[in-house]
Amino acid sequence: MSTAAPWRAEEEKAVVAASSARRIRVALLGAPNTGKTTLFNRLCGLRAKTANFPGTTTDARVGRFQLADESGEAAEIVDLPGTYRLFLELPEARICRAVLEGEGVYRQPDAAIVVADATNLSRSLCLVGELLGIGVPTIVALNMVDLAQRRGLTLDPVRIGQLLGCPVVPVVARSGRGVEELRLTLASALGTPPVTPELPVPDLADGDALLDWADRVVEESVGGEGAVGSGGDTLTERLDQAFTHSVLGVLLFAVVMAGLFWTVFALATIPMDLIDLTFDVMGDWVRATLPAGAVRDLLSNGIIAGIAGTVVFLPQICLLFFLISLLEDTGYLARAAFVTDRLLCRFGLPGHAFVPLLSSHACAIPGILSTSLIPDRRDRLATILVAPFMSCSARLPVYILLTSLLFRDRPLMAGLAFTGCYLLGALAAMTSALVARRTLLKGHSRPMVLELPSYKLPALRTAVLTAYQQGKTFLQKAGTVILAICIVMWWLSAYPKVEAPPEAEALRAEAVAIEASDPDRALELTAEAASLEAPHRQAASFAGRLGRLIQPIYAPLGYDWQLTVGVLTSFLAREVFVSTLAVLITGEEVDDPADEGVFSRVRDARRDDGTALFTTATAASLLVFFVLAMQCLPTLVVTRRETGAWRWAVLQFLWMSGLAWIFAFATYQGLHLVGVA
Amino acid sequence: MISSQPASRRFPSPRPDAWLPLTLVPEGTTARLRASDLRDSDRDLLTALGLTPDRRLFVCKTGSLCIVEVRGMRVGLSEAIAERLMVEPVDDSSSELPVGG
Numbered sequence: 208m209s210t211a212a213p214w215r216a217e218e219e220k221a222v223v224a225a226s227s228a229r230r231i232r233v234a235l236l237g238a239p240n241t242g243k244t245t246l247f248n249r250l251c252g253l254r255a256k257t258a259n260f261p262g263t264t265t266d267a268r269v270g271r272f273q274l275a276d277e278s279g280e281a282a283e284i285v286d287l288p289g290t291y292r293l294f295l296e297l298p299e300a301r302i303c304r305a306v307l308e309g310e311g312v313y314r315q316p317d318a319a320i321v322v323a324d325a326t327n328l329s330r331s332l333c334l335v336g337e338l339l340g341i342g343v344p345t346i347v348a349l350n351m352v353d354l355a356q357r358r359g360l361t362l363d364p365v366r367i368g369q370l371l372g373c374p375v376v377p378v379v380a381r382s383g384r385g386v387e388e389l390r391l392t393l394a395s396a397l398g399t400p401p402v403t404p405e406l407p408v409p410d411l412a413d414g415d416a417l418l419d420w421a422d423r424v425v426e427e428s429v430g431g432e433g434a435v436g437s438g439g440d441t442l443t444e445r446l447d448q449a450f451t452h453s454v455l456g457v458l459l460f461a462v463v464m465a466g467l468f469w470t471v472f473a474l475a476t477i478p479m480d481l482i483d484l485t486f487d488v489m490g491d492w493v494r495a496t497l498p499a500g501a502v503r504d505l506l507s508n509g510i511i512a513g514i515a516g517t518v519v520f521l522p523q524i525c526l527l528f529f530l531i532s533l534l535e536d537t538g539y540l541a542r543a544a545f546v547t548d549r550l551l552c553r554f555g556l557p558g559h560a561f562v563p564l565l566s567s568h569a570c571a572i573p574g575i576l577s578t579s580l581i582p583d584r585r586d587r588l589a590t591i592l593v594a595p596f597m598s599c600s601a602r603l604p605v606y607i608l609l610t611s612l613l614f615r616d617r618p619l620m621a622g623l624a625f626t627g628c629y630l631l632g633a634l635a636a637m638t639s640a641l642v643a644r645r646t647l648l649k650g651h652s653r654p655m656v657l658e659l660p661s662y663k664l665p666a667l668r669t670a671v672l673t674a675y676q677q678g679k680t681f682l683q684k685a686g687t688v689i690l691a692i693c694i695v696m697w698w699l700s701a702y703p704k705v706e707a708p709p710e711a712e713a714l715r716a717e718a719v720a721i722e723a724s725d726p727d728r729a730l731e732l733t734a735e736a737a738s739l740e741a742p743h744r745q746a747a748s749f750a751g752r753l754g755r756l757i758q759p760i761y762a763p764l765g766y767d768w769q770l771t772v773g774v775l776t777s778f779l780a781r782e783v784f785v786s787t788l789a790v791l792i793t794g795e796e797v798d799d800p801a802d803e804g805v806f807s808r809v810r811d812a813r814r815d816d817g818t819a820l821f822t823t824a825t826a827a828s829l830l831v832f833f834v835l836a837m838q839c840l841p842t843l844v845v846t847r848r849e850t851g852a853w854r855w856a857v858l859q860f861l862w863m864s865g866l867a868w869i870f871a872f873a874t875y876q877g878l879h880l881v882g883v884a
Numbered sequence: 885m886i887s888s889q890p891a892s893r894r895f896p897s898p899r900p901d902a903w904l905p906l907t908l909v910p911e912g913t914t915a916r917l918r919a920s921d922l923r924d925s926d927r928d929l930l931t932a933l934g935l936t937p938d939r940r941l942f943v944c945k946t947g948s949l950c951i952v953e954v955r956g957m958r959v960g961l962s963e964a965i966a967e968r969l970m971v972e973p974v975d976d977s978s979s980e981l982p983v984g985g
Contacts, residue, residue, distance in 0.1 A: 294923060297925070656962070
């Protein structure tokens with residue numbers, strides 16, 4: 208394994224710093240779906256940090272727990288990626304080997320805990336055999352013993368331990384049964400000389416011998432119906448008939464996904480509205496309390512608005528991960544991946560990419576975060592790169608405004624154009640994935656070969672902790688950068704301060720003069736003055752000046768300086784486009800595109816030369832631009848965080864925005880060519 | 885570096901008559917994995933899941949998603965992989981366990 212890249216050094220040091228003092232270090236290993244994460248959460252609770260394994264995009268969770276009782280020594284535990292074997296050339300196996308060998312920034316662990324599935328012990332034993340074979344002090348946590356007993360298996364942990372020559376502790380990670388004994392066993396096993404196994408591990412180079420050895424351990428220690436076979440899980444067989452059926456499976460998948468995303472949308476709206484309201488009240492309070500000036504502006508429009516813009520994503524992120532964790536735990540997601548694989552593999556994406564791509568229709572940020580479900584690094588990178596093409600909810604106000612401008616009294620056409628935007632985004636995502644897989648991320652997606660775990664009830668505690676961890680990670684890693692960017696963008700839009708135009712000054716003076724005699728008229732005059740001042744300030748701001756400066760780049764797309772400023776500010780977040788246009792044209796900070804007054808004033812707005820701001824060709828070109836362009840700085844920050852490098856975020860920005868420019872240009876010029884102005 | 889045995893040997897030529905692509909084997913059949921036409925990395929994936937040469941497997945389902953049971957584990961394989969696996973149906977009335985080694 209290569210050493211850590213320079214950009215990652217600080218992040219990794221932070222994780223490793225937790226163990227600067229010499230502390231017992233334990234590696235947690237296990238095959239996928241053995242309850243490894245549930246056991247990790249049970250041992251550490253909230254005391255876990257997340258970073259990436261060196262040179263990878265795979266999450267590394269490092270936690271602490273008490274070895275024996277509360278007064279006992281603390282140990283540090285590293286949750287390694289799920290793997291069936293150590294000595295295979297698969298990414299997850301390479302990470303496990305590197306950590307076990309103490310490569311990079313990770314100190315070599317003192318012991319390993321292998322979580323083994325008691326309902327199918329043989330599938331975990333090859334990994335145990337490999338660890339014992341290379342001399343790693345190992346403890347086997349025999350998980351889901353309750354389920355094994357219900358299926359008629361009789362397990363003898365003591366006998367298994369004698370055969371393997373290492374301690375074996377039966378546990379039920381979901382309920383916490385046996386976890387205390389596991390701590391005690393680990394404490395007493397450390398420093399104890401190894402026991403001679405009754406069935407020594409064969410030569411690790413002989414894969415078949417290892418499999419036969421694993422089967423012999425099971426035969427000699429596990430009894431009951433189906434001890435070496437399937438364990439008689441007829442429920443799983445029956446459910447698989449439905450969930451993997453060529454027609455019924457697709458229908459059930461559609462129902463499950465519709466339910467998942469409806470729940471995310473419906474339930475997240477309430478806390479999101481509350482967050483919006485809370486920060487609005489805070490902003491109003493600051494504006495009412497502090498004297499006018501730069502500090503008040505910075506606090507109310509920069510910092511509070513920036514924090515609100517970050518925190519508002521939290522409900523969607525936490526809810527999505529909570530529900531995905533529940534679904535994954537049931538065993539259904541492995542089947543769902545197969546349902547979508549047939550479509551996505553044609554574009555070089557794995558079936559696992561479906562959930563992230565679908566989530567991106569709500570918001571690309573939780574979508575990109577949920578790519579952690581994808582086991583292969585290249586598959587994951589390809590999915591992250593194309594996920595923001597999916598039309599997110601922030602594009603909706605822009606779509607509504609522009610489709611209404613294009614098809615004013617033709618709702619059917621407006622509806623079709625709206626649908627076309629979603630299809631164009633999805634098509635761009637698929638095509639871009641195909642291009643990425645044939646160039647930068649050469650190769651096809653990892654073939655779908657997956658263990659189909661038994662169906663079971665999900666662990667609520669694991670889902671809650673997953674949601675908490677993801678939310679916390681988002682705030683720590685992305686939130687701080689998003690806040691900084693929001694402040695910079697606010698400064699660019701608000702400065703330099705300029706004098707109000709003379710017409711506005713005159714109106715305000717008149718308002719003051721008649722305030723006592725005709726207060727209603729005074730209010731009207733003040734509002735009129737504000738509507739003159741706001742676009743004046745916006746045009747004179749750094750953002751406005753920049754808009755004028757770069758307008759020639761957007762001129763071939765049909766945009767004047769006002770539209771260019773709108774496009775420019777919307778790089779902070781797309782929904783800002785409508786409010787920026789409203790400020791530039793009407794002087795009011797209104798962001799409801801359905802507002803009839805705003806709509807008609809935007810529609811009738813003029814350019815400096817007196818021509819209409821929006822023609823059919825301009826509106827169509829803008830619509831295409833907004834479908835394809837990467838106009839969301841928070842998403843770029845999350846891309847950097849998840850890929851571990853700014854170069855992927857920069858590539859995403861350049862590719863999407865470049866594609867947007869080309870297609871918007873083609874739309875505008877094409878419509879002109881056929882006589883549609 | 886310790887290397888494992890590959891998941892299955894490459895296609896021999898000529899191919900024995902009794903060998904069939906996994907996709908053509910009827911559901912409910914017990915078979916042995918004989919060969920594969922896969923890249924090394926894909927074969928490593930199969931090895932990880934216990935699908936090694938001559939290993940017995942039970943065909944639970946075929947189609948766009950193929951499900952086999954091997955060593956007590958249900959493994960899903962996409963059709964693209966399954967059609968590249970050559971298996972030989974075996975007499976499942978033998979005394980051997982249906983899906984063990």
